Amino acid sequence: MKSQLQALLEQALASLSASLGRDVPFPAGLQIDAAKDPRHGDFATNLALIAAKGLGQPPRAVAQALLEHLPASSLIAKAEIAGPGFINFFLAPGAFQSVVSRVLEQGADYGCDRSGALGKVMVEFVSANPTGPMHVGHGRGAAYGDSLASILAVTGWTVHREYYINDAGRQVDILTVSVWIRYLQARGVELPFPQRGYPADYIRLTADRLVREHGDALRRDATSLVATLQAEPPAAGDVDDKTKAAIKARQESAMDELIEQSRAALGTDYAVVRSAALADQLAAIRATLDAFGVRFDQWYSEQSLVDSGFARTAIDRLRTAGHVYEQDGATWLRTTTFGDEKDRVLFKADGAATYFANDLAYHVDKLDRGYPVLLDVWGADHHGYIARVRAAIEALTGRKDALRVQLMQFVTLSSGRMGKRSGNFVTLQDLISEAGKDATRFFYLLRSHDQHLEFDIELARSQSNDNPVFYVQYAHARICSVFRQAAERGQSFDIGALAGSLHRLVEPQEKLLLTLMQKYPETLNAAARQYAPHLLAFYLRELADALHSCYNAHKFLVDDAELQSARLGLVAATRQVLANGLGLLGVSAPESM
RNA sequence: GCGCCCGUAGCUCAGUUGGAUAGAGCAUCGGCCUUCUAAGCCGAGGGUCGCAGGUUCGACUCCUGCCGGGCGCGCCA
Numbered sequence: 001m002k003s004q005l006q007a008l009l010e011q012a013l014a015s016l017s018a019s020l021g022r023d024v025p026f027p028a029g030l031q032i033d034a035a036k037d038p039r040h041g042d043f044a045t046n047l048a049l050i051a052a053k054g055l056g057q058p059p060r061a062v063a064q065a066l067l068e069h070l071p072a073s074s075l076i077a078k079a080e081i082a083g084p085g086f087i088n089f090f091l092a093p094g095a096f097q098s099v100v101s102r103v104l105e106q107g108a109d110y111g112c113d114r115s116g117a118l119g120k121v122m123v124e125f126v127s128a129n130p131t132g133p134m135h136v137g138h139g140r141g142a143a144y145g146d147s148l149a150s151i152l153a154v155t156g157w158t159v160h161r162e163y164y165i166n167d168a169g170r171q172v173d174i175l176t177v178s179v180w181i182r183y184l185q186a187r188g189v190e191l192p193f194p195q196r197g198y199p200a201d202y203i204r205l206t207a208d209r210l211v212r213e214h215g216d217a218l219r220r221d222a223t224s225l226v227a228t229l230q231a232e233p234p235a236a237g238d239v240d241d242k243t244k245a246a247i248k249a250r251q252e253s254a255m256d257e258l259i260e261q262s263r264a265a266l267g268t269d270y271a272v273v274r275s276a277a278l279a280d281q282l283a284a285i286r287a288t289l290d291a292f293g294v295r296f297d298q299w300y301s302e303q304s305l306v307d308s309g310f311a312r313t314a315i316d317r318l319r320t321a322g323h324v325y326e327q328d329g330a331t332w333l334r335t336t337t338f339g340d341e342k343d344r345v346l347f348k349a350d351g352a353a354t355y356f357a358n359d360l361a362y363h364v365d366k367l368d369r370g371y372p373v374l375l376d377v378w379g380a381d382h383h384g385y386i387a388r389v390r391a392a393i394e395a396l397t398g399r400k401d402a403l404r405v406q407l408m409q410f411v412t413l414s415s416g417r418m419g420k421r422s423g424n425f426v427t428l429q430d431l432i433s434e435a436g437k438d439a440t441r442f443f444y445l446l447r448s449h450d451q452h453l454e455f456d457i458e459l460a461r462s463q464s465n466d467n468p469v470f471y472v473q474y475a476h477a478r479i480c481s482v483f484r485q486a487a488e489r490g491q492s493f494d495i496g497a498l499a500g501s502l503h504r505l506v507e508p509q510e511k512l513l514l515t516l517m518q519k520y521p522e523t524l525n526a527a528a529r530q531y532a533p534h535l536l537a538f539y540l541r542e543l544a545d546a547l548h549s550c551y552n553a554h555k556f557l558v559d560d561a562e563l564q565s566a567r568l569g570l571v572a573a574t575r576q577v578l579a580n581g582l583g584l585l586g587v588s589a590p591e592s593m
Numbered sequence: 594g595c596g597c598c599c600g601u602a603g604c605u606c607a608g609u610u611g612g613a614u615a616g617a618g619c620a621u622c623g624g625c626c627u628u629c630u631a632a633g634c635c636g637a638g639g640g641u642c643g644c645a646g647g648u649u650c651g652a653c654u655c656c657u658g659c660c661g662g663g664c665g666c667g668c669c670a
Contacts, residue, residue: 033609036616046612049650059650083613084650129670169670252669330668341596341666348668355670383597384665409598410663414605446618447606450598452663454605459619468618470632478630485629526609538607541617552625552634593632 001075001518002032002043005089008071009047015069020055027051034519038508041078041088042096042515048085059085096514097502103517103573104495108580111521116158122366123149125377126289127164130281131175132198134288136455137379137411139428143444143586144408145377146294147533150584152375155528160371161296164362167278168302169355173259174198175281176274180218180262181225182207183273189222192229196248196255206280210273218273220265228257288429293437293586305361311353314361315346323395333360338391356385360392363403367393372402375531380407406531408449414456426457435460438587442469445537445585468541472582473590475544479575480591482556486568489557493568501566509550510567513574516543520577524584533585540581547574 010026017024027050035044048063055062063081070079078090103110125145128138146161153159166172178197182204185191193199210218232254233247263270282299289295305311315333318324323334329349333356336343346357366374374393378385386405393402413426431440435457443460446468447453459466486493505514520539527535556567579589 029611031609031612033612035613037613040613044613049612052650086613166670171670328668332668345668350668352668354668359670379664380598381664386597407598407664451606452599456605456619459605466619467632471618474630474632478633482629489629522609530610534607535609538617545617548633549635551629552631555629557629593630 001091001095002522004073004075005032005043005045006030008073008076009045009066012066012070013047013051015071016065017055019069022055024051024054027054034515035088040082040086041080041090043089043091044082044086045089046086048081048087052085063087093503093506096511096518097505099514099518100502100505100569100573101499103576104498104569107576108583110576110580111524112154112580113156114154115156118156119373120158120160120371121152121373121375122160122162122369122371123152123375123377124162124164124366125149126294127166128285129166129171130278130285131171132200132281133202134285134428136413136426136428136431137408139292139431139440140411140444140449140453141377141379141408142289142292142294142428143441144406144449144533147441147445147536147585148375148377148406148528148531150586151524151528151533151536154584155524157528160298162366163296163299164359165282165299165301165303166355168306168358170259172274172278174255175203175277176270177255177258177262178203179206179210179277180266180273183210183218184222186211187216187219189219191222191226192232194229194255194258195232195235195251202280202284203277206277209280210276214272218266218269222265224261225258225265228254228261284429288427288432291432291437292428292441300362302358302362305358305365306353310365311358311361314364315357317364318392318395321395333388333392333395335388335391335395338394340387340391344388356388360389363389363393364396367397367402374403376403376405378405378407380409383407404531406449409452411453411455414454414458431457431460438473439467439469441586442472442537445533448532448534469587470593471548472540472544472578473587474593475547476575476578476582476589477591477593478551479547479571479578482571483568486557491557491564493572494565495569497562497565498569501562502569504563504566505570507550507554509546509553510570512546513543513550513570516546517573517577520581536581537585540578540585543574543578543581547571547578 009030009032013024013026027047029050030045030047032043032045035041048066049059051066052059052062057065060081063085066087067079067081070076075091075095076089077092080088080090082088106112123145126134126138126142128134134142149159149161174196175198177194178199181191181193181197185193186204186207197203233250239247266273315324315331318333323337324346325332325334330345331347332343333346334343344356345354346360347353363374386403389405390400390403394400428440435443439460443455444453483493505511516539520543523535523539527533550571554567556564556571558564558567582589
């Protein structure tokens with residue numbers, strides 16, 4: 001509809017400049033917007049305002065001249081000048097009514113472009129470390145990434161969803177040692193738990209499994225471990241930051257010793273404990289994501305990059321390109337060439353790869369797999385990391401724009417009774433169990449991702465009218481109920497008779513529904529372009545709002561058969577758009593509530 | 594100290610990339626069920642868009658400087 005208006009405006013300006021005997025180029029910055037206020041018509045354009053300078057006339061005079069040169073169109077019922085020089089268009093009723101037929105014909109495809117014509121995009125999200133359960137922060141990334149991927153997939157992109165498993169770093173060794181010490185304790189060995197280990201109960205579950213499956217086979221002499229643990233400084237009390245940092249450093253180095261001692265003691269069995277620990281954590285994460293309705297096309301292991309040798313290969317490419325150098329025994333990438341504030345270490349002095357080195361290789365691999373656009377969803381605390389990854393990609397490809405990181409701002413819990421002690425945090429699984437998948441996902445998506453989110457657990461959990469997800473779902477259920485009532489009366493909705501009845505949709509509440517449905521495709525496109533699924537969530541609330549208003553103002557099942565046909569068509573289309581939108585957000589559209 | 598994000602109604606947040614009288618939910622107040630689901634609807638009150646300058650026909654939006662909050666500045670991941 002906008003494009004038709006734009007075509008008319010282009011003709012008007014061309015005609016106007018011809019009549020003036022001048023060649024006026026079409027100015028940049030044209031806007032054709034849906035009017036907020038019905039008194040301003042249906043659409044408004046700023047063309048006269050932006051063309052005024054080029055024509056050397058005041059905006060209102062330009063607007064008047066444009067109207068005189070505007071070609072006649074059945075689309076437009078009326079056009080008038082307002083304010084500083086806006087042109088307001090009042091569209092003919094038929095221009096809106098036809099959306100009903102369009103929605104019902106296209107069904108689940110309405111507003112969608114599944115052609116994949118825009119190319120391939122890799123969406124990497126969640127990627128939570130497999131060292132513990134997902135918390136509410138991960139949930140936000142999961143809801144955002146999944147919905148965004150869905151939206152991109154129906155707006156012309158070919159989408160691949162991927163989870164990067166950080167299964168190669170030191171934190172996995174800490175996990176392994178934590179499990180093994182719990183195992184030893186379960187077998188009656190007396191030893192304290194490390195300060196920097198993972199103390200929570202889920203560690204014990206794996207330890208118990210090892211006991212069941214391996215009995216005493218993983219038991220070793222723990223003398224050296226005990227010595228290390230006893231020498232470890234206890235948790236820092238109320239001390240100054242400098243002292244706290246020193247204590248932490250000593251605890252960390254104790255942890256490193258424990259890792260080495262565990263490796264030495266367990267030998268090849270270290271891998272048994274390690275893989276059991278990883279498998280259990282990943283299984284828990286998968287189960288939670290499954291309950292959350294989030295699926296990935298691929299789970300990509302960091303360790304597999306190391307094992308295959310690609311982690312080194314990718315860096316060799318950078319070396320060949322001349323961006324790698326040695327200093328202080330370490331290997332560095334000259335990221336400052338590409339705007340990073342300092343160069344970054346790839347291989348530490350001890351020869352071990354940094355997390356950055358593997359992550360860099362991972363991104364190169366994604367490009368190699370044929371994805372020119374890499375959309376990464378990260379926590380806001382990783383923002384300092386963007387420059388170096390982008391620098392590495394630019395060093396190899398010359399492209400600055402391949403990596404598009406979306407940062408998720410932090411989630412805080414407002415419920416007030418959240419314990420802060422370790423092991424007592426709210427997991428995503430808890431949230432889903434208590435509030436349900438639908439309420440939880442909708443809650444997350446009702447905020448822009450670059451905004452701090454205060455998660456009101458009590459509200460999400462409430463099965464009351466306060467919960468925003470019900471408002472939208474209720475609109476869908478209500479429409480379903482109308483059709484059930486019609487069926488009980490022996491009446492059916494005939495799509496064939498629809499087109500001839502649509503002219504009966506003239507009430508303001510009906511007009512609003514038509515306008516909103518007509519806006520759905522551009523809402524999807526805006527959400528995709530801005531990587532902003534919340535635009536869709538807000539749109540759906542607006543659509544539900546219009547439905548509820550219409551429901552209360554008018555009856556749909558009426559004696560006048562033609563009017564009933566028109567109104568049933570209207571709400572059937574509304575139901576379709578609600579279902580389409582909710583589906584993209586991963587929220588169900590119930591037929592009754 | 595440097596960098597990134599943020600500051601909008603009592604609370605939680607939108608604001609279509611510079612447009613017309615800044616919106617919604619919750620909370621408060623007043624109405625609406627004999628009829629398609631009241632998890633709903635209709636109405637009212639509530640604002641110096643952190644502060645001060647600048648850019649222009651026009652600024653919540655863009656620029657500069659302050660004030661306030663969050664996060665980040667490892668040969669950690």
